[in-house]
Amino acid sequence: MADVNRRIVLASRPHGEPTPAHFRMEEARAPTPKAGEVLLRNRYLSLDPYMRGRMSATKSYAKPVEIGETMVGGTVSEVVxxxxxxxxxxxxxxxxxxxxxxxxSDGKGLRRLDPAAAPMTTALGILGMPGMTAYTGLLNIGRPKAGETVVVAAATGPVGSLVGQIAKLKGARAVGIAGGPEKCAFLRDELGFAAAIDHRGPDLPGALAAACPDGIDVYFENVGGAVFDAVLPLLNDFARIPVCGLVSGYSLTDLPPGPDRSPLLMRAVLTKRLHIQGFIVWDFADQESAFLTEVGGWLEEGRVKHREDIVEGLEKAPEAFVGLLKGRNFGKLLVSVS
Structure with missing residues (x-):
């Protein structure tokens, strides 16, 4: 076993969009497990949008990474x-x-994997935190019904792609919003979405309205910003909005320009009786077993599909993470650590 541990730490807090310069690679001696502990060799690292929030000192649902500390992230690891x-x-x-x-690790929170049952990487994607986020947020808050229209932003990501597929399994009509023709084609041709809208196109509001002639019953929010502005006028009475992420605003340094649109939003909340609920996946921790059983079954039967975007080498993590926040990844973004 190598005795050198490479780690990437937070070098400075970004003001606005992060760059690779906000991270630093360090080397130290690999740790030695004490009584009750295990030493893990990290095989795959998950890169996720929530990590941007951990780079800031702003109070949130989890404590920030301190300057000089190792960046946080889920891993598939081998006990060595x-x-x-x-x-x-x-x-x-x-x-x-x-x-x-x-x-x-002291063993708490570790989940054993059977590499023969499913590829190891799925434990960080469709059968991991992103998949459980899609499953619990949509079914507990979105509650899609047969015949309804479900719209999801960032629809080719690991959360959004499963949201749309679960909506289809529940008999709803899935409409995805993604960036670029290739991603939109993937939604329609590979995942079977009823429609796919390119948010980089010339008329996002018009294209979304054309794809949702009967309005929107469930909107799974991953993005915010201009996408939500296009969704808001199309929401039906009693529409449900699980708020999973707001990636378009994670690096804002001030309020977005333009008029205050909160009165418009609040009027819609009142008159349309909208249900808007933010959530963190572990609000539904008691549903993990049900998630693994049901989604694992769908995956084995071929009823749901997934896509991965794997970057080789720990040293590539900062650049890959910056690209994630700009929508450059296509599918679940992972780093093959070694």
């Missing part, structure tokens, strides 16, 4: 040394190992 009787060397687990080669 163990002082914990519950985990043997060679076991493969999901962990929160962060942006580094090795991490130490």
């Amino acid at each position: 040394a163990s002082q914990n009787p519950d985990f043997q060397p060679g076991s493969v687990v999901t962990a929160f190992g962060g942006w580094q080669d090795y991490s130490v």
Whole structure:
């Protein structure tokens, strides 16, 4: 086992959009597990939009990464040394190992994986946190019904793509919003969405209205900004809006320009009796087993599909993460650590 642990730390807090310069690669001696601990070699690292919030000192649902600390992130990891009787060397687990080669865990929160049952990478995507986010947010808050129209933003991402597919399985009509013709074609041709709208096109509001002639019953919010502005006038009475993310605003340094549109929103909330609810996936932690069983079954049967975008090498993580916030990835973004 190598005794050097490469890790990527937060070098400085960004004001606006982050760049690779806000990160720094360091090397240190690999840690040694103490009694009750295991040493993990991180095989795959998940890159996710929430990490942008952890780079800021602003109060949120989770504490920020401090300057000089290793960036946080979910991992698929292999146990390489163990002082914990519950985990043997060679076991493969999901962990929160962060942006580094090795991490130490006391065993709490680790989930054993069977690489023969599904590819390891699915545990960070369709069968991991993003998949559970889609499953719990849509079914608990969106509550799609047969015949309804469900619109999802960032629809080719690991959350949005599963949202649309679950909506279809529930008998609803799925409309996806994505960036670029290739992604829109994937939604229609591979995932079977009823319509796909390019948010970079010349007339997003008009294109969305044409794709939703009967209005929108469920809008799964991942983006905010101009996409939500196009959605708002089309919302039907009693529409449900699970708010999962607002990636278009994560790097704003001030309020967006233009008039205050909050009165328009609040009027719609009142007159259309909208249900808008923000959520964090672990609000529904007790549903993890049901999620793994149901979505795992759909995946095995071929009823849901997924796409991965894998970057080779831990050193590429900062550049890949910056690209994620700009929508450059196509599918679930992962780093093959070594």
